[in-house]
Amino acid sequence: MTLFASPAAGRTAAAMPRSGIRELMDLAWATPGCIHLEVGEPSFPTPPHIVDAAAKAARDGWTKYVPNAGIPALREAIADKLARHNGVHVDPSQVIVTAGGIQALFAAMLAVTEPGDHVLLPDPGWPNFAMIAHLLHLSPDFYPLRADHSFLPSIEDLERSLTPQTRLIVVNSPSNPLGTVMPASLLRDIVAFAERHGLWVISDECYDAITLEPGFSSVAAAGDPDRVLSCFSFSKTYAMTGWRVGYVVAPAEVAPVLQKLQEPIIACVNAPAQMAALAAVTGPQDLVDQMVNDYRSRRDQLQTLLGQHGISLLRPAGAFYAWVSLGTEAPPAREFSARLLAERQVATAPGTAFGAEGEGWVRLSLATDTELLLEGASRLADLLMS
Numbered sequence: 468m469t470l471f472a473s474p475a476a477g478r479t480a481a482a483m484p485r486s487g488i489r490e491l492m493d494l495a496w497a498t499p500g501c502i503h504l505e506v507g508e509p510s511f512p513t514p515p516h517i518v519d520a521a522a523k524a525a526r527d528g529w530t531k532y533v534p535n536a537g538i539p540a541l542r543e544a545i546a547d548k549l550a551r552h553n554g555v556h557v558d559p560s561q562v563i564v565t566a567g568g569i570q571a572l573f574a575a576m577l578a579v580t581e582p583g584d585h586v587l588l589p590d591p592g593w594p595n596f597a598m599i600a601h602l603l604h605l606s607p608d609f610y611p612l613r614a615d616h617s618f619l620p621s622i623e624d625l626e627r628s629l630t631p632q633t634r635l636i637v638v639n640s641p642s643n644p645l646g647t648v649m650p651a652s653l654l655r656d657i658v659a660f661a662e663r664h665g666l667w668v669i670s671d672e673c674y675d676a677i678t679l680e681p682g683f684s685s686v687a688a689a690g691d692p693d694r695v696l697s698c699f700s701f702s703k704t705y706a707m708t709g710w711r712v713g714y715v716v717a718p719a720e721v722a723p724v725l726q727k728l729q730e731p732i733i734a735c736v737n738a739p740a741q742m743a744a745l746a747a748v749t750g751p752q753d754l755v756d757q758m759v760n761d762y763r764s765r766r767d768q769l770q771t772l773l774g775q776h777g778i779s780l781l782r783p784a785g786a787f788y789a790w791v792s793l794g795t796e797a798p799p800a801r802e803f804s805a806r807l808l809a810e811r812q813v814a815t816a817p818g819t820a821f822g823a824e825g826e827g828w829v830r831l832s833l834a835t836d837t838e839l840l841l842e843g844a845s846r847l848a849d850l851l852m853s
Contacts, residue, residue: 490820491804494805495808498809501814502846504843504844506832508708508834509708511706514747514750517744529739530738532735533736533738534735535730536726537562538745544745545559545562552676553675554688555692561718564713564741565715565733566711567711568702569595571715574732577728578721578724580605583605583632585606585633586606586637587629587666589639589642590610590823590824591618592609606632611824620653622657625657626660636657637670639671644818644821648680648682667696668686668695669698670695670697670698672698672699673700674787677758677785677787678759679759679766679783683785692718695718698715699716700714705754705755710744712741712744761837765840768837768840769840772841791828791831793827793829797827800828801820815829815843815847816829829847831844
């Protein structure tokens with residue numbers, strides 16, 4: 468009798484590094500009474516008119532397949548929003564509706580790379596960038612975002628990180644986890660760097676509507692739009708994290724490739740969710756302004772509270788995260804986050820979950836209810852000062 472080994476998971480998938488944020492989340496969910504400051508989940512409900520639009524769409528028969536690239540009315544509305552809000556002027560055919568911002572990033576990276584290519588990723592940066600690169604058999608090279616440079620990229624560091632096999636650079640503004648917003652002049656320099664070296668630019672702009680200070684610019688408005696693929700999401704702007712609707716905006720030559728990729732990846736985003744997104748982008752925006760004002764207030768209250776204990780943070784200009792310094796006497800960031808969860812029942816994301824440059828920092832989410840945010844920050848200060 469011939470014996471065969473049992474099949475195993477594929478090596479690429481099995482070897483994919485897990486997000487350090489999710490590791491802490493799993494521990495946090497198993498901790499009774501935990502205050503969750505580790506994840507970017509808006510404390511606000513999805514606005515009622517958006518929910519109503521989805522319910523009406525389902526009742527009206529929007530329960531069938533729709534075009535791979537998205538419902539035409541939604542793509543047109545997004546193109547209009549891009550012109551008004553982002554200063555990016557594209558034809559609706561250049562807009563591809565995706566299953567959240569993460570699928571936009573995955574498809575964008577897939578569309579312009581080949582296995583073995585190198586990609587430039589930020590450190591600290593959202594760990595999912597590296598996870599996507601791993602699954603696509605790409606080699607990530609990390610460019611540092613250092614405290615002594617205001618956690619912004621320098622062209623000199625980008626040049627040092629370059630290899631002959633580099634195919635693209637990922638930029639993220641407003642930044643998760645840092646809350647930094649890159650000035651238009653720096654974005655122009657980055658696109659010029661990409662032009663010199665024949666690189667694509669993938670711009671993660673999932674927090675484009677959550678700006679706490681003036682100064683945000685879209686990369687495609689600051690530099691050559693024909694080498695930029697911009698990724699957006701409805702999740703954060705409209706408190707729609709579970710609806711899974713995002714979009715990628717691509718040069719005319721790449722958009723048909725992205726549309727074709729939809730078929731084997733997701734076929735299409737579900738129709739009622741797209742109709743909800745249409746209501747979001749075309750409906751009243753006052754609720755978005757209210758949410759942003761609340762995030763700004765939470766930031767200011769948090770900074771005041773931590774400052775009373777001599778704890779500093781990188782004052783966020785966008786997104787809804789606070790990058791908090793642990794100082795020079797604290798234990799490693801992951802150890803501190805684990806102790807804070809075990810001893811004070813507060814979950815945070817250690818800076819090293821976002822890369823080696825994050826050592827000495829933790830990320831707190833301003834998306835948490837104000838009272839819980841401040842209570843969690845008080846417990847953090849208590850442990851750090853003990």
